[in-house]
Amino acid sequence: MAHETATALAPDAPASPRSAKPLQGHSPVTPGKVAMWFFLATEVMFFTGLIGTYIVLRAGSPPTAYSNLFPPASAKAERPGLVGLRIEQPGDVEAVARLIRPLYEAHGAYYEGHDLEHLIEQGHAITPGLEPEKTEALAAQLRSLGATVEEESLHTYAWPLPYDTHTNPLSIDLTAVNTFILICSSVTMVLALAAIQRGDASRMRLWLLATIVIGSVFLGVQVYEYRELMFGHVYPPGISADGHFRPSSSLFASCFFTMTGFHGAHVAGGIISLLILFLTALKPGRYTQAHHSPIELVGLYWHFVDLVWIILFTVVYLI
Amino acid sequence: MSTNSLGSADGNIEPVSEATRAEARAASEGGGHGDHGGHGHGHDDHVHPAPSNFLTRYIFSTDHKIIGIQFLFSGLLFFILGGLLALAVRWQLAWPWSRVPILSTIMEGEWKTGGQMPPEFYNKLFTMHATVMIFFVIIPLLTGAFGNFLIPLMIGARDMAFPKLNMLSYWFMWPAFILMLQSFVVEGGAAEAGWTSYPLLALFRWATPGSLNGQTLWLMSLLFAGVSSMMGSINYITTILMLRAPGMKLFRMPMTVWALFITALLQAFALPVLTSALVMQLLDRTVGTNFFTPVAWSVANQPGPVGGGQTILWQHLFWFYSHPAVYIMILPAMGIVSDVISTFSRKPLFGYKPMVFAIAGIAFLGFIVWGHHMFQSGMNPALGATFMLSTMMIALPSAIKTFNWIGTLWSGSIHFTTPMLFAIGFVSMFVIGGLSGIFMAATPVDMHIHDTYFIVGHIHYVLFGGSTFGIFAAIYYWFPKMFGRMMDERLGKIHFVLTFIFFNGTFFLMHIIGMHGHPRRIATPYEYEFLNRPGIHFMNEFMTVNALLLGASQLIVVYNFVVSLFAGPRASENPWRANTLEWATASPPPHYNFLKIPTVYHAAYEYSVPGVEEDYLPQTRPLPPASQQMVLEPARG
Amino acid sequence: MAVTYATHEEQEAAEAHAPYIKVWVVLLVLTVLEYFYAKLMAGNMTALVLGLLILAGIKAALVALYFMHVKFEGRWVYAIMVPAGILAAILVLALMPDIGTAPENPDVEETVWSAPNAPLGRDEPGVRV
Known part of the structure; x- marks a missing residue:
């Protein structure tokens, strides 16, 4: 395409932005860069669709949408004064499960298989909120089965709070580390570009490989996180009615999986592009000091994906 | 999305090498204005012959002209499908529950009603009519067919900036085509929640037969069409910004290119929001996310989702794209009509720069008026008032355009060729469609007419009388350039007259029955006492007869198109004696478009320049020195 | 924001030797800062949102200006x-x-x-x- 891009340098052509710019000393404006930046602008609008949806749905969420005692979006959480029981020491797990399972089901929380037993064993089980006098009767029954219980009054939230294990299953520690990892992949990417700008092709290949590896680690951690949320753990009813955090569990879950999922898909796309770059870069002389725009363009995309994650980590996990 | 564009861009994104740059700079310093020999080194040395392989030449072609013609043919085929769907809608409205010719025979076994159209089938008809016409006909024809074919030719480039991306953008339409057609035959049939696909009707699988499976395919199909449009628009923007011929300053570009450029910007910024909305509705339907479902809803006693979302959210996101989409469908036609009117008035376009700014103004305002589709949706009234105001402001740039077209025609030497007739038809019909639009911008008026036939009349005056007339003008105007043969003028004029008459016969009465309260999107209007009257019956029958005749009139253009394609008289290089660059090369243009990249000396509208022998002056020829001063005058009789 | 260089070569050199490692360190420090800020301010929603958005904004700006070369573009x-x-x-x-x-x-x-x-x-x- 080089022949076409040269056109506007011919006479009478001050109109083209490219013809004037290199002389002023900015980076040269190439069709590839223009297209990539426009593509990134479309990506901004796409993520605005998703993140904006999350922001307004969260802002408009009614104050009783989430609670420590009831599944998400349960109207029961609107009644103040209810009390639940945290089962600290399970005693006879089977019997306790048999006793409290109907209570959960009456509130729309259906546990499958041995999920409820696991929840009780881990000490995460909280019974749904009841009138205080009914709770006392239940506490007596549970104690007779050898369990130690603690009363817990109803707390409601418009949205799950960070670090609140009753309503929010996300691990900030794990994701903070993962954010660290993605930022590292961004710097290796820019170092790959800097290397080829100095003409050092072998160093560039190394940095590209490093970016691919670190990016894959990020993606791997995200897959692990998804697996734990969706299948690995059993969560108390305040997080999900069936004990697993899945896209259908709550509006919070829907937003979380859609945003991070599409970000993850973009990371996967970036890794594939980087892999193609790396494989083509194995051919000596494919990318040189004078000719390396594919590295630059994929780099732009990769940093943009990193930038989106910086925002997602803040608005989804930390806030 | 990302990987595709990146992958295909690979190999096309080489920067200008320093050597080329230096040579070009040297040439630019050395070469005088009239000297064609010195510059354009890069172009002339790299003329590639067309691929000899049939597959890479005509099917998987990276040539923008072939891709444009591919879009043209697929768009016209879907035009036939969309038109037939509309005729079936009209049939039901005029003669409810009677056997529909052909359709009833085909669907007999499926319907089991003795040939009567079930109401849900009627819903499918208008849903798919709108979907097909908007996403598979008008947008692909205007931006896909004419955008592709014209942009490189009109700016003097050899091809698009990214030819492979261009090819991909066409082939991403095919999954969309196939999924949409497939949706007709899946269990429950095609989508029937309207082309707007509002939740909850579109969301719950058991809400209506079309929502069982058809809606999922509808969403997937539009995702593919969206990716295709994204690729196209980024390509167009980059091409127009970066590949203009020497001397083709931004304010020397023909209006068609300006309109396509701004349309591409609209698509680039608005479409991703629709993509995100489509994705969310798809996830709501398939994996049970809760974006658009309120708390504790269920349909047909199916277990409901957790909920917590908002149905009106979809409407906002949908119209954030689909209102700009209305301008995506009209702006290119406005550009085309500007060029056609100027050419056949043999006069410069009146107010070229205001025309450009008017298009830009319409495009910008187009982003902040989407709420006027939602006055009845329980939107916040304060927001509604804002949207009402911004909507009314759109009348200003639109009026500038209309008056400038009239100013161009004024005391021009008008040649009533077929493209010119369609262009004038566009202007007059757009005035009707535009004025009825201002009625509906006012919230209280819209409350009354929003879900009536008034709005159906309005949109068809803009989309048929506007966009489609523009498409016809473009087909008649550029057919010689596309295929190297002339279309028959006499048949073209008959086609125009019949189309114009039957179009008005079909759509004008819709305003009247709409004001009377005739609801849209309902198979049984006569259930209502106030509609079950001879006057309404007569008007509906009258409209349907006109619609059938309108459909039949299109056989003329089909015949004309096909016969001219093979047996039309050979077209010369510049049969209309027009100024723009595409007429400066052979008809049809060779694979590489221009033997030598032309140099541009002035804007595209130098007709009847004093001191020039002919009444036109191609952009490739410099102005005579004596007329330099005169040219700056905008209105020259 | 945009810095102007006299020649294209000078500008390429500036890109090749931009302070990427310094930016990287700042980004990591800011991430750690965000982490502890969120932990400390968990109760106070207004302070949490404001502080974190400012920190995230700085991080995003650094990535755009240096890694995405916005600083060097026109x-x-x-x-x-x-x-x-x-x-x-x-x-x-x-x-x-x-x-x-x-x-x-x-x-x-x-x-x-x-x-x-x-x-x-x-x-x-x-x-x-």
Whole structure:
């Protein structure tokens, strides 16, 4: 395409932005860069669709949408004064499960298989909120089965709070580390570009490989996180009615999986592009000091994906 | 999305090498204005012959002209499908529950009603009519067919900036085509929640037969069409910004290119929001996310989702794209009509720069008026008032355009060729469609007419009388350039007259029955006492007869198109004696478009320049020195 | 923001030797800062949101300016991204009145009349006013 891009340098052509710019000393404006930046602008609008949806749905969420005692979006959480029981020491797990399972089901929380037993064993089980006098009767029954219980009054939230294990299953520690990892992949990417700008092709290949590896680690951690949320753990009813955090569990879950999922898909796309770059870069002389725009363009995309994650980590996990 | 564009861009994104740059700079310093020999080194040395392989030449072609013609043919085929769907809608409205010719025979076994159209089938008809016409006909024809074919030719480039991306953008339409057609035959049939696909009707699988499976395919199909449009628009923007011929300053570009450029910007910024909305509705339907479902809803006693979302959210996101989409469908036609009117008035376009700014103004305002589709949706009234105001402001740039077209025609030497007739038809019909639009911008008026036939009349005056007339003008105007043969003028004029008459016969009465309260999107209007009257019956029958005749009139253009394609008289290089660059090369243009990249000396509208022998002056020829001063005058009789 | 260089070569050299490692360290420090800030301010929503958004904004700006070379590009990049940002803001702001305002009174009967978009008839499938 080089022949076409040269056109506007011919006479009478001050109109083209490219013809004037290199002389002023900015980076040269190439069709590839223009297209990539426009593509990134479309990506901004796409993520605005998703993140904006999350922001307004969260802002408009009614104050009783989430609670420590009831599944998400349960109207029961609107009644103040209810009390639940945290089962600290399970005693006879089977019997306790048999006793409290109907209570959960009456509130729309259906546990499958041995999920409820696991929840009780881990000490995460909280019974749904009841009138205080009914709770006392239940506490007596549970104690007779050898369990130690603690009363817990109803707390409601418009949205799950960070670090609140009753309503929010996300691990900030794990994701903070993962954010660290993605930022590292961004710097290796820019170092790959800097290397080829100095003409050092072998160093560039190394940095590209490093970016691919670190990016894959990020993606791997995200897959692990998804697996734990969706299948690995059993969560108390305040997080999900069936004990697993899945896209259908709550509006919070829907937003979380859609945003991070599409970000993850973009990371996967970036890794594939980087892999193609790396494989083509194995051919000596494919990318040189004078000719390396594919590295630059994929780099732009990769940093943009990193930038989106910086925002997602803040608005989804930390806030 | 990302990987595709990146992958295909690979190999096309080489920067200008320093050597080329230096040579070009040297040439630019050395070469005088009239000297064609010195510059354009890069172009002339790299003329590639067309691929000899049939597959890479005509099917998987990276040539923008072939891709444009591919879009043209697929768009016209879907035009036939969309038109037939509309005729079936009209049939039901005029003669409810009677056997529909052909359709009833085909669907007999499926319907089991003795040939009567079930109401849900009627819903499918208008849903798919709108979907097909908007996403598979008008947008692909205007931006896909004419955008592709014209942009490189009109700016003097050899091809698009990214030819492979261009090819991909066409082939991403095919999954969309196939999924949409497939949706007709899946269990429950095609989508029937309207082309707007509002939740909850579109969301719950058991809400209506079309929502069982058809809606999922509808969403997937539009995702593919969206990716295709994204690729196209980024390509167009980059091409127009970066590949203009020497001397083709931004304010020397023909209006068609300006309109396509701004349309591409609209698509680039608005479409991703629709993509995100489509994705969310798809996830709501398939994996049970809760974006658009309120708390504790269920349909047909199916277990409901957790909920917590908002149905009106979809409407906002949908119209954030689909209102700009209305301008995506009209702006290119406005550009085309500007060029056609100027050419056949043999006069410069009146107010070229205001025309450009008017298009830009319409495009910008187009982003902040989407709420006027939602006055009845329980939107916040304060927001509604804002949207009402911004909507009314759109009348200003639109009026500038209309008056400038009239100013161009004024005391021009008008040649009533077929493209010119369609262009004038566009202007007059757009005035009707535009004025009825201002009625509906006012919230209280819209409350009354929003879900009536008034709005159906309005949109068809803009989309048929506007966009489609523009498409016809473009087909008649550029057919010689596309295929190297002339279309028959006499048949073209008959086609125009019949189309114009039957179009008005079909759509004008819709305003009247709409004001009377005739609801849209309902198979049984006569259930209502106030509609079950001879006057309404007569008007509906009258409209349907006109619609059938309108459909039949299109056989003329089909015949004309096909016969001219093979047996039309050979077209010369510049049969209309027009100024723009595409007429400066052979008809049809060779694979590489221009033997030598032309140099541009002035804007595209130098007709009847004093001191020039002919009444036109191609952009490739410099102005005579004596007329330099005169040219700056905008209105020259 | 854009820095001008006398020649293209000088500018390429500036890109090749930009302080990437320094930027990287700052980004990591800011991430750690965000982490502890979020932990400390967990109770105070306003301070949490404001502080974290400022920190995230600085991080995003650093990535864009240095890693994405916006600092070295001409103004055309802003011409593309600023309109996108404005449109994004318009979209989110326009969604706020309809979707982003929480119903003040959770009582179902009253909500129906005061806020048209509040969830209706919860826990009773099919109940609509």
